[in-house]
Amino acid sequence: MTISTVGANYVISYGAGEVVVGASALSTTLGDLFSQGRRPPPSSETRTTRHIFKPLEETKEIRLFNIIAALKMAVAEVSMHLDPTWRARLFRQIDMLHEPDDWDDEDKLADQESFKTFLHMILQYGCMHGISLGIDNDGRILAGWEDGSSSLSFSFLPKDKVRWSVVHRQDEDIESASGISSLDRLPAVLQPYNPKAWYDNADNIPSR
């Protein structure tokens, strides 16, 4: 796959095909191509692609575009293990989280190591539905569910560590717990709070 520019547009050439898109559609188009199995090229060709993407001045919009592309490419690398509908929703959430109007020039963008841990959780425990996603001030990926009075939140740290928080509220009484665990230990540490209600019943839990 190669990418070249023609005026203000980008020309993406793959196999026998070619598509011309504007800057605003490039990220989404790349995501679509990758999800259809058109994998990123070998490293020798990738260097050419990176050179084309390297801007003279990295504006906020360029930074956001690059991080969206990086996150979607990370998803594309494991797309064969993901439900297509879930993956499409994740792509929409990634786009929504990176609306230019929601970011300042000095904001920290999504941390890719954090996103990697998030993907590892999905690969390990399955496509959890009803997730709400967020990004904190340090660029960490956040995921959460709320079920009436109860809530479960994750903050994804590098190297497959997760900060988890769980709250159960009944009338005026609030019970809350939190900790940092490895992905492997998540079911065990959440066991007192009935993790099956979140993992196994995730389809029925509304997003936050």
Add this chain to the structure above:
Amino acid sequence: MFPEAYALRPEEQTLSVDWMEWHGGAKENQLQQVVRHAELTVRKNDAYAVTQVGAFAEACAKYETKVRVIHEPTALNQAHSAVHRYPRDNHTLYAALANLASQDVTGVGDIQS
């Protein structure tokens, strides 16, 4: 609402809040004034959570944190208040506060419309 919304930034010593009733009028007007006088950049996808001070303090006390909410008006925001003795890095408390706040959340887009 994620617990991280209640975490202090490195440069902060207190948690900034607004005494919305200071503005008077109906709740809708109070929220509009809060947004209008915000000293941070407020975006349409941001949201405000409303929590009773008593419930907030009670939740903190449950986690052995005795906070003091003090009205500290600024030049730009007469309703500004600060939560003193607010802990840093108490994610268990942050999760409880976020859960409490999630009962009454209004998007800035809805406030401004």
